[in-house]
Amino acid sequence: MVCATGCCAVERASQAGSIQGVLRRLHRRIARYRRQAARTMENQVIPRKALVVGAGFAGSVVARELAEAGQHVRVIDKRTHVAGNAFDETDPQGVLIHNYGPHIFHTNSERVWNYLSRFTEWRPYEHRVLGVVDGKLYPFPINRDTLNRLYGLDLDEAGAAAYFERVREPREPVLNSEDVVLNSVGRDLYEKFFLNYTRKQWGLEPSQLKAGVAARIPVRANADDRYFTDKFQAMPINGYTKMFEAILDHPNIHVEVGIDFAHVRSQEVFDHLVYTGPIDAYFGYCHGRLPYRSLRFEHEHLPGVAQFQPVGTVNYPNDHAFTRITEFKHLTGQQCAGSSIVREYPQAEGDPYYPIPSDGNEALFKRYQALAEAEPNVTFVGRLAEYRYYNMDQVVAAALAVAGRLVESHR
Numbered sequence: 001m002v003c004a005t006g007c008c009a010v011e012r013a014s015q016a017g018s019i020q021g022v023l024r025r026l027h028r029r030i031a032r033y034r035r036q037a038a039r040t041m042e043n044q045v046i047p048r049k050a051l052v053v054g055a056g057f058a059g060s061v062v063a064r065e066l067a068e069a070g071q072h073v074r075v076i077d078k079r080t081h082v083a084g085n086a087f088d089e090t091d092p093q094g095v096l097i098h099n100y101g102p103h104i105f106h107t108n109s110e111r112v113w114n115y116l117s118r119f120t121e122w123r124p125y126e127h128r129v130l131g132v133v134d135g136k137l138y139p140f141p142i143n144r145d146t147l148n149r150l151y152g153l154d155l156d157e158a159g160a161a162a163y164f165e166r167v168r169e170p171r172e173p174v175l176n177s178e179d180v181v182l183n184s185v186g187r188d189l190y191e192k193f194f195l196n197y198t199r200k201q202w203g204l205e206p207s208q209l210k211a212g213v214a215a216r217i218p219v220r221a222n223a224d225d226r227y228f229t230d231k232f233q234a235m236p237i238n239g240y241t242k243m244f245e246a247i248l249d250h251p252n253i254h255v256e257v258g259i260d261f262a263h264v265r266s267q268e269v270f271d272h273l274v275y276t277g278p279i280d281a282y283f284g285y286c287h288g289r290l291p292y293r294s295l296r297f298e299h300e301h302l303p304g305v306a307q308f309q310p311v312g313t314v315n316y317p318n319d320h321a322f323t324r325i326t327e328f329k330h331l332t333g334q335q336c337a338g339s340s341i342v343r344e345y346p347q348a349e350g351d352p353y354y355p356i357p358s359d360g361n362e363a364l365f366k367r368y369q370a371l372a373e374a375e376p377n378v379t380f381v382g383r384l385a386e387y388r389y390y391n392m393d394q395v396v397a398a399a400l401a402v403a404g405r406l407v408e409s410h411r
């Protein structure tokens with residue numbers, strides 16, 4: 001470039017006269033080019049390399065955000081697929097099922113809704129649950145119709161509110177999940193719908209569980225029988241896995257499944273690590289294991305059964321070793337001859353699903369969190385890394401926040 005410019009200038013010099021003047025102009029021009037080149041080098045963003053462990057919501061959303069900011073991102077997951085616990089696929093009979101239990105998307109966050117809507121269209125779906133008590137089905141969460149059908153009453157909304165007021169066992173302070181339920185619906189409803197379900201689900205008495213667990217389930221005096229009341233309630237129209245494939249489909253993202261972080265940890269070279277696996281595993285369980293409740297999923301296809309149960313999920317608080325049965329066609333709207341269901345059997349051993357909320361476990365997590373905060377160039381995000389029960393929308397929000405901070409700090 002300089003040479004070419006110089007040649008032109010010399011040619012013009014012979015016509016224009018003073019060769020010295022031309023050389024001065026030439027030097028000025030070369031200096032200008034040098035300054036421009038230096039400025040370009042300064043402004044250039046040298047792409048950084050990030051390793052993301054885990055291709056669930058936390059890992060995939062952070063990966064996408066970093067990739068869009070120009071970083072090169074390698075995503076690994078030890079499972080043989082993306083989408084984490086939200087993974088879905090068609091079973092051998094062609095029914096779309098959720099391998100790790102039913103996942104129903106709901107959120108009040110416009111930001112999360114708009115973000116995911118970049119990667120999928122939606123099928124409107126409002127989840128409904130019934131609970132079996134003494135062989136009969138009742139709306140759950142408990143509402144006015146639950147009371148009317150269970151006790152042969154004819155209460156309106158005000159009547160139902162008065163009923164709850166009459167039967168509740170006031171607790172002050174409300175310390176645990178037993179307190180929460182007795183305080184709002186009294187002993188009979190507690191024993192019919194909550195006590196045994198909690199024992200099965202957690203392997204603990206409700207009095208041993210933090211108040212927040214039961215507080216997640218509302219009690220309604222009206223007849224609203226939807227499980228969730230969020231502004232946005234829908235299912236990805238082609239399933240979660242397809243949505244994840246779209247999130248991860250970016251030229252700066254390279255995904256590899258079937259790879260455990262433990263096997264690449266010492267070899268991998270990266271500027272930043274985003275870790276969404278279990279935080280205690282990352283630190284070699286040096287303070288002991290964080291306890292989780294696990295589940296065994298028993299999937300079954302029912303040939304020729306158009307509909308197995310009237311709603312998406314039926315809870316079995318008092319019967320059987322499983323807690324609930326979900327029929328996927330309700331969730332996905334799929335039309336096909338047979339139907340596929342899943343039974344969930346809670347258990348102590350197995351994949352980590354639910355962090356067990358107790359003061360002792362939180363104290364243990366805090367010790368790991370202190371180690372995490374001292375770890376340079378590593379970000380811990382997601383339900384396993386933060387030892388927190390996150391709904392899908394909450395983990396997307398957390399991942400977007402983390403990614404925003406990372407992109408900002410690397411500018």
Ligand SMILES: Cc1cc2nc3c(=O)[nH]c(=O)nc-3n(C[C@H](O)[C@H](O)[C@H](O)COP(=O)(O)OP(=O)(O)OC[C@H]3O[C@@H](n4cnc5c(N)ncnc54)[C@H](O)[C@@H]3O)c2cc1C
Pocket residue numbers: 053054055056057058059076077078079083084085086100101102103104105106259260261262276277278295353354381382383384390391392393395
């Ligand atoms: C039974 C069940 C039902 C649920 N239903 C709902 C629902 O209806 N609605 C809702 O909003 N939420 C639901 N959730 C919660 C939802 O599953 C979570 O919000 C979501 O999965 C959290 O995403 P994540 O990325 O943090 O974790 P995950 O989805 O678990 O992703 C973490 C990934 O990291 C990988 N990983 C871990 N360790 C390593 C390692 N060493 N090396 C490589 N990879 C590793 C794992 O294989 C996993 O794929 C449900 C959860 C369960 C258990």
